Amino acid sequence: MQEIPNLPKSVATVLDAFSSLGESFKGAITVNADARITWIDERYRQLLGIAPEAKIVGEPVEDIIPHSLLRRVVETGRPILIDIMAFDDKQFVVCRLPLRNEHGEIQGAVGFVFYEEIDYLAPILEKFETMQKQLTRAQAALSRERQTKYSLSSFVGASAPVRELKAIVRRFALRDGAALILGETGTGKELLAHAMHQQSDRADGPFVAVNVAAIPEALLEAEFFGVAPGAFTGADRRPRKGKFELAHGGTLFLDEIGDMPAALQAKLLRALQEGEFEPLGSNTVKKVDARIIAATSQPLEQRLEDKTFRADLYYRIAVLTIYVPPLRERLDDIGLIAESLLESIPRPRDQRGWVVTPDAVEQLTRHGWPGNVRELRNVLERAAAMAPSEVIDIELVRRALPRDAARMAPNQIAGDLADRLAATERAALVDALAAEDGSRSAAARRLGVSRSQFYEKLKRHQLE
Structure with a gap:
């Protein structure tokens, strides 16, 4: 040397x-x-x-x-x-x-x-470069998933309830407190959560969504707070971040928070109050800065009475409360919503676009829409699948609507506003009971009303 x-x-x-x-x-x-x-x-x-x-x-x-x-x-x-x-x-x-x-x-x-x-290392290098590209694409896709997909303009409607709703969302977006979005299933709660994040000071941070009802109870704690290496048999040797940590600097959206188990509610409350948490199997406390936006289609007041939802957690997340009106309370928007939905429904190559006739829109306004915008999309997709041309007329809509709703002829609901509202409410009750196989408690939750209110409405419409 x-x-x-x-x-x-x-x-x-x-x-x-x-x-x-x-x-x-x-x-x-x-x-x-x-x-x-x-x-x-x-x-x-x-x-x-x-x-x-x-x-x-x-x-x-x-x-x-x-x-x-x-x-x-x-x-x-x-x-x-x-x-x-x-x-x-x-x-x-x-x-x-x-x-x-x-x-x-x-x-x-x-x-x-x-x-x-x-x-001579070319095969290894080529494989390495391929893995690097795959990793880069996966990271980019994950980054896109943690960004907002919708803006406030994605919430279609021009009725007075929608104008008021959008004004409230804009005001609340500028605040950093926890928000609770209430509304029936299919009304667009997650869309509004995306919009709030996009218009907030945290817009450059991640948007992490968790559907509490879709995760098995045994996995909820790990999903929220992460897992320390070797926390349990079969656990990864590397730490796994939870949704709270992933949302640091941004927004954590908790959908269907009413389904959260009581044990996890206590840990969530501590994380909200102290801004810290402990990963599963770890004694290390981690700090987190994430805005919480929660949503539920269940009447949380009833859950509070049943003591299945903690009152202290409810008051913690309900700092800013937003009520999303169901579709039956903004029937004037159905035409606009239908046109917007039809733009995303596939059509034959030789068609320029779907056309929905005024009388078809009128027929759509006569339904109770227990499934709200999600149900409206399903009806339009069925009508489009049956359509021989690009025109969706009243007959197609009647065939695509649920059986009980399709049987309602125009002269059956004609009359003053009170009669029309009563007919619509009755149809909503029938549809909810049918969707929940006759379970009154489940139907009440589906419509976002208490059981006592639901029974009173059944009696009023002679549906006992």
């Missing part, structure tokens, strides 16, 4: 050991504790195209080798045993080791180039 002046004894020992490998490595370099070059051999200079007279000793290593990771080795004290480093249009297989003195203190680092021609 060539003579190396003023090298620490530990560096010389390492280089002596590697010199016995002969041609196994093609160059070497050392840096001090500040990651400044202390020595580089002639072979490495030639690989890098550095002139022999160039003065590079004492320079930061990144100024000479931009992709060098020797500084990381110095700062962490951990070796990088095998890596591929790019330099101009070349690629080197390199090894990097920390250098310590007799007291174990970091004195610097040494780097070796094993191979400068790695054509």
Whole structure:
């Protein structure tokens, strides 16, 4: 090995050991504790195209080798045993080791180039690059998933209830307190949560949505708060972040929070009050800054009476409360909503677009819509599937509507406003009971009313 002046004894020992490998490595370099070059051999200079007279000793290593990771080795004290480093249009297989003195203190680092021609590694490199691209695409897709998909303009409607709703959402978006969105299923609660996040100061942060009702109870705590390595048999050896941590700096949307088990409600309350949580199987407390927007189609007041939902949690999340009106309370919007929905319903290639006739829209306004906009979309999809042309007329709508609703002829609900509202409410009760297989409690929850209110309405419409 060539003579190396003023090298620490530990560096010389390492280089002596590697010199016995002969041609196994093609160059070497050392840096001090500040990651400044202390020595580089002639072979490495030639690989890098550095002139022999160039003065590079004492320079930061990144100024000479931009992709060098020797500084990381110095700062962490951990070796990088095998890596591929790019330099101009070349690629080197390199090894990097920390250098310590007799007291174990970091004195610097040494780097070796094993191979400068790695054509025979092409299959491995190609596979590595493919995996990198897949990882990049997956990260980009995940990032897109954690951004909002809807704006306030996505909530279609021009009726007075919708104008008032949008004004409230805009005001609440500027606040940072927890928000509770109440409304029946299919009314667009998640859409409004997206819109609130998009118009808030947290818009650049993540938007993480969790459907509480869709996650098995046994997995809810891990899903919310994450899992420490080895927390239970079969757990990953690496920590797994929970939704709270993923939403840090942004918004956490809790859909169907009324279905949250009591045990998890207490832990959620602590996370909201203290801004901290403990991952499952960990004793480490983590801080989190996330705005909570919750939503439910269930009457939480009834859950409070039944003591299945904590009152302290309810008052914590209901700082800002938004009520989303059901479709039957804004029938004037059905025409606009139908046109918007039809734009996303597939059509034959020879058709320019769907056309819904005025009398078809009128027929749609006569239904109670217990499933709200979601049910309206299903009806329109059925009508479109049966349509022989791009025109969706009243007959197609009648055939696509639920059986009881389709049987209602125009003269059966003609009359003043009170008669029309009564007919619509009766149809909603019938549809809800049919959808829930006759269960009155489930039908009441579906319509967002208490059981006592539901029974009173059944009696009023002689549906007992």
